[in-house]
Amino acid sequence: MWRAEPNVEDLRYLATKAGLTADLCLTAYRQMSLIRFFEEAIAEKYYVGKQPDFNLAAGPIRGEMHLAVGQEATAVGVCLLLSDEDVVVSTHRPHHHAIAKGVDLNQLAAEIFGKVDGLCRGKGGHMHLFDKANNFSCSGIVGASYPQAAGAALAFKVSSKQLVAVAFSGEGAANHGTFGETLNAAALWQLPLIIVVEDNLYADSTPKWAAVGTSQQYQRALSYAVNALLVDGMDFIDVYRAAKAAVDRARHGYGPSLIEAVCYRYRGHFEGDLGEYRTQEELELWRRRDPITLLGERLKKLGWADEAALERARNEAKAEVEQAIAFAESSSLPDPNEAFAGVFR
Amino acid sequence: MRKLRGIAFGIAEAIDQEMGKNRDIVVLGEDVTYWGAVFGFTMGLHKKYGRDRVIDTPITEQTFMGMAVGAAAAGLHPVVSLMFVDFLGAGFDQMYNHMAKNHYMSGGQFAMPVTVLTAIGGGYGDAGQHSQVLYGLFSHTPGFKIVIPSTAFDAKGFTVAALRDPNPVIIFGHKLLTGLPFLPFEGDEEEVPEEPYALEFGKAAVRREGSDLTIISAGLMVHRSLKAAERLEHDGISVEVIDVRTLVPLDSQTLVESARKTGRVLIVDEDYQSFGMTGELAFRIQAEAFAALKEPIRRVAVPDVPIPFSEPLENAVIPSVERIYQEAKASVGKENKVARSA
Numbered sequence: 266m267w268r269a270e271p272n273v274e275d276l277r278y279l280a281t282k283a284g285l286t287a288d289l290c291l292t293a294y295r296q297m298s299l300i301r302f303f304e305e306a307i308a309e310k311y312y313v314g315k316q317p318d319f320n321l322a323a324g325p326i327r328g329e330m331h332l333a334v335g336q337e338a339t340a341v342g343v344c345l346l347l348s349d350e351d352v353v354v355s356t357h358r359p360h361h362h363a364i365a366k367g368v369d370l371n372q373l374a375a376e377i378f379g380k381v382d383g384l385c386r387g388k389g390g391h392m393h394l395f396d397k398a399n400n401f402s403c404s405g406i407v408g409a410s411y412p413q414a415a416g417a418a419l420a421f422k423v424s425s426k427q428l429v430a431v432a433f434s435g436e437g438a439a440n441h442g443t444f445g446e447t448l449n450a451a452a453l454w455q456l457p458l459i460i461v462v463e464d465n466l467y468a469d470s471t472p473k474w475a476a477v478g479t480s481q482q483y484q485r486a487l488s489y490a491v492n493a494l495l496v497d498g499m500d501f502i503d504v505y506r507a508a509k510a511a512v513d514r515a516r517h518g519y520g521p522s523l524i525e526a527v528c529y530r531y532r533g534h535f536e537g538d539l540g541e542y543r544t545q546e547e548l549e550l551w552r553r554r555d556p557i558t559l560l561g562e563r564l565k566k567l568g569w570a571d572e573a574a575l576e577r578a579r580n581e582a583k584a585e586v587e588q589a590i591a592f593a594e595s596s597s598l599p600d601p602n603e604a605f606a607g608v609f610r
Numbered sequence: 611m612r613k614l615r616g617i618a619f620g621i622a623e624a625i626d627q628e629m630g631k632n633r634d635i636v637v638l639g640e641d642v643t644y645w646g647a648v649f650g651f652t653m654g655l656h657k658k659y660g661r662d663r664v665i666d667t668p669i670t671e672q673t674f675m676g677m678a679v680g681a682a683a684a685g686l687h688p689v690v691s692l693m694f695v696d697f698l699g700a701g702f703d704q705m706y707n708h709m710a711k712n713h714y715m716s717g718g719q720f721a722m723p724v725t726v727l728t729a730i731g732g733g734y735g736d737a738g739q740h741s742q743v744l745y746g747l748f749s750h751t752p753g754f755k756i757v758i759p760s761t762a763f764d765a766k767g768f769t770v771a772a773l774r775d776p777n778p779v780i781i782f783g784h785k786l787l788t789g790l791p792f793l794p795f796e797g798d799e800e801e802v803p804e805e806p807y808a809l810e811f812g813k814a815a816v817r818r819e820g821s822d823l824t825i826i827s828a829g830l831m832v833h834r835s836l837k838a839a840e841r842l843e844h845d846g847i848s849v850e851v852i853d854v855r856t857l858v859p860l861d862s863q864t865l866v867e868s869a870r871k872t873g874r875v876l877i878v879d880e881d882y883q884s885f886g887m888t889g890e891l892a893f894r895i896q897a898e899a900f901a902a903l904k905e906p907i908r909r910v911a912v913p914d915v916p917i918p919f920s921e922p923l924e925n926a927v928i929p930s931v932e933r934i935y936q937e938a939k940a941s942v943g944k945e946n947k948v949a950r951s952a
Binding site: 352383384389393396400402404409412414415417419420421423424442443446447449450453454609 | 633634636662663665667668670672673674675676677678679680681682683684685686688703704707708712713714715716717718719720721722752753755776777
């Protein structure tokens with residue numbers, strides 16, 4: 266909404282120039298829908314047993330829950346450019362990144378339900394998802410993703426592999442010491458690292474104006490001599506264009522980049538968040554810029570998909586989510602003895 | 611066989627030999643090139659392996675510990691130097707929330723082969739932020755193997771073992787045992803095989819056999835306990851000195867057997883007294899050897915104060931040969947002493 270809106274011809278030019286095709290965009294639309302339906306389904310199950318009295322320990326999904334509804338374009342716009350071997354380190358709000366990276370939806374759902382078929386056999390839970398097969402991990406500690414992704418990038422550099430590592434974070438994490446420390450190290454060693462800051466305007470309940478000294482976080486990257494790009498995080502095409510440039514640079518030895526994607530989370534910081542810190546008007550304003558709707562409208566405008574194709578993609582995604590939730594619900598809880606295994610290898 | 615003076619030489623030689631065989635080993639940390647991580651643990655490596663594998667980092671403990679986590683998850687075996695253990699405050703989140711837990715929390719998917727080298731201990735006037743040992747804090751967190759070498763032989767063998775281990779191992783090297791010229795040296799020059807060898811974690815060493823009292827300690831305190839044992843021998847008291855060598859895994863069995871034999875136990879520790887090694891070892895011993903104990907288990911440790919700077923103050927808190935000797939004497943008592951020397 267703060268970027269010039271290209272007309273159809275210019276949009277086609279921009280998208281094509283970035284390597285986007287009708288097929289890729291439809292894949293992205295389907296992935297973003299998958300994330301949306303997944304997050305909504307988790308929300309529905311999460312509140313089972315938590316109403317009318319909200320109790321974190323009650324119901325089939327225990328603990329805190331941080332959902333990413335509204336932030337689908339950032340995850341898909343970046344991860345569509347990655348291979349299984351590329352590394353993603355995510356945050357306490359990790360589902361959209363995990364799904365975009367290709368993590369198995371059944372195992373993801375089962376982990377969130379604390380089941381034995383979960384990614385981590387129930388030892389991680391929603392904030393601590395690990396998937397070796399897709400080189401995906403995350404951390405519940407704010408600011409922890411940067412150095413870990415940088416470490417993977419260092420490993421790729423040391424072993425001369427043409428791979429990249431991506432650290433996702435919120436804009437709140439970029440106030441953490443690890444942000445500056447990692448930018449410095451990444452620039453110093455020209456690491457194949459991409460930091461993606463999802464600026465959703467709020468760190469927990471604290472608005473950006475109360476916590477950030479600069480107007481945007483990407484400005485700080487520039488001062489560390491790191492290539493930095495500010496994009497519309499509600500716009501898949503804009504995210505993809507920036508990510509393509511950043512991934513290409515990193516993969517071919519031209520060093521790190523930071524992408525700051527301005528976006529919005531429709532739901533609370535965590536489920537149960539009453540949202541006292543923001544207005545309904547603000548929420549409505551951002552909903553009008555919904556990333557999935559926006560991409561769908563553009564695909565129709567470009568003649569790359571019709572409504573029937575979009576509906577088919579949505580229905581497929583919905584069915585996949587229903588199947589994954591059913592899988593998670595029917596999976597067993599782990600044997601209590603599992604708790605005592607695996608401290609050491 | 612040639613002799614090595616101090617643990618720093620054993621550690622550096624072990625890393626050198628393993629790096630030569632394993633391309634995945636990289637060294638990270640502050641001043642790891644020219645200064646050999648200051649306390650010698652990485653000396654000489656950068657000349658042989660170059661700056662691509664021996665990497666000086668910015669002074670950013672949390673970030674280079676996090677990089678070690680990420681690099682280990684991506685297939686390397688990082689050796690990370692935490693110059694002084696006291697600096698853990700600046701890097702602890704990545705260590706205790708990630709390095710120690712990611713294998714467990716990932717359901718065993720991600721191995722975490724990281725070897726952390728850190729210098730510990732006081733006794734040379736560096737005060738409260740550069741003189742602690744703190745292995746109790748790390749031992750308390752599930753997921754780290756904790757090694758406290760007291761000899762160059764142990765230092766080399768445990769470092770080789772750490773570099774072949776898929777888990778995070780922390781090697782706590784006492785500054786007064788490094789053998790470096792700018793520090794006092796309380797260890798012994800000793801014969802160490804030139805070829806690489808790995809020692810098994812979780813095997814305590816009986817450094818001196820005795821029958822009246824068991825002294826259990828680690829690191830520098832092993833040497834001070836041995837000196838106290840020599841003095842006690844002149845008084846007719848026979849002391850067994852056990853070096854735990856690794857706190858995690860811990861060889862409880864050797865400690866329990868010795869306690870059953872002597873019936874008296876004194877635990878000597880350079881860490882803070884409360885909620886640490888002394889309490890844990892005492893618990894494990896009494897749980898299995900309670901009936902054999904002739905008196906409550908004793909301890910000598912740093913009373914619960916920070917390490918002060920001024921020499922008489924520092925000497926008052928870090929366990930000395932004299933304090934160990936006095937506590938042992940109090941334990942065994944006069945009548946025993948007379949009986950033995952008769």
